[in-house]
Amino acid sequence: MQKALLITPQLCTGCRQCEMACSYEKEGVFNPARSRIRVFDFHAEARFVPYTCTQCDQAWCKSACPVDAIQIDFATGAKVVYENRCVGCKVCTIACPFGTVNYNADTGKVVKCDLCGGDPACAKACPTRAITYVDAEQTGYDKMRVWAMKTDTAHQAQA
């Protein structure tokens, strides 16, 4: 059964262990700026919101890619960037309405969450279970897609 990242912002304390774990797993360095998951800090409301790719069905990044460098990992459902094909044109970084595909100037390629091949480091590192990796259906896969839906309401509204 497919799993998905379930993010519960109410449980997030802003410790940024997820960012550390992600950047270490993916880039080999402890550098939150290199993380593919980001924690947004709303001081005024004392609220933290972890945010990353929802692996949305629409896959705007994948359909905009001119050279087929973004593929679906059939085991996890993740949309994965194949670095050997990516030419660094960045069109996916503007096509993704969630802002979760970013350009890495050091490598000349784009980066995004790939669910770590099915064992996401952010979820393992989260001490408060604000980020969990769970059976998609069992716990309301749809809930995780809430961001995707919000942007897609434009479709429904005009339908």
Next chain:
Amino acid sequence: MDAGARRLRDFAMHYVIIGAGPAGVTAAEAIRQGDPGGAISLIGDEPEAPYSRMAIPYLLTGQIDEAGTHLRPAVDHYARLGIDTLSGCRVTNIDPLGHQLSLDDGRRRGFDRLLIATGSHPSRPPIDGLDLPGVHHCWTLDDARRIAALAKPGAKVVLMGAGFVGTIVLEALARRRVALTVVEMGDRMVPRMMDDIAGTMLKRWCESRGVAVRTSTRIVGIDAQAPSLGVRLEGGETLPADLVVVSTGVRPNLDFLAGSGIATAEGVLVDDHLQTNMPGIYAAGDVCQSADMVSGAAEVHAIQPTAAEHGRVAAANMVGNDLPFIGSLNMNVLDTLGLVSTSFGHWQGNGGSSVRHQDGWRYLRLEFDHAEDRLIGAQTVGLTEHVGVLRGLIQSKRRLGPWKDILMSHPEQFMQGYVATVGV
């Protein structure tokens, strides 16, 4: 084939797609998904396997080879999906009522559903000398081969036009270490995509990296001037050149539709399901004039994401679904010798609030609707993080509430504004 299979095929819907670029290929794949039994023909007039024009700059820099420009890497991709590809084949005429089209080799083909995805061609400025050897557009793989042969390190190259495609080509030429001069009629670089601040930043950046940029300058002719070319400027000056690359905009490929009764203006006109005035005939990509996401006006947006999105939506409707098109958002991203810039939607604004913030080589402009607290356009220079949400904010027409004021004083917090207004 046994009789049963033949009968099935006779009943199968026959989809014909004209144009094997990103719009046509995306549509062919989506039609296959929606109608596993239908017959699909993909007709393109270029000789190569379907490729991506957008990849040409990376071919010129040597980052990829020609196969790397192919829209789909697997050679048997189309055969595997049962998509019949006809390459090097030009459609010369369409008879919408007879459900027939003619090919340049004299053959005719029937269709039940037709998609016009013929893209655009480079426009020719009204000057002499465009047909001289050494003068090329940069639009097709064939153009790229010719440019590669002439753009040797140190060669004198004049690029005519610093529009969006021209500026992408500029990057590729500069990386080939040619001696490059860019000549642009407008008063700044990328005038249709960038405002005065951003366009001027790009110009200064290019100049600081050894590219000569002549804005507000008009080329009046090109002469053969042994051993190479002379590019005549208004005012009398002549620039010597081994290669002239002409990039002065593109126009939809509509010629073959003359007399067909299919309604066109700047491009092929479509309804909100991307269907033309002729039932069963659709249009997608650079050739299609569809609704703008923000204004609703019919516009041609000759960009890759719109081509792919059109292809997907047209295909869904061609197989019988009811999928309205939400409108196209004009958007671009450029990397100009390391300076990344983007523009989204109505960056010129519509009379609402506007904020511009420049800090060294970074610049951000946000435009809000005149009537509602939502974003309608944006521009960035020197930023790459999370820029996609600028699309998200425009497309979702999200009401910003208190975030509008926050963004007016801190535009750089656009991602926070997005996450905050998601309502999680």
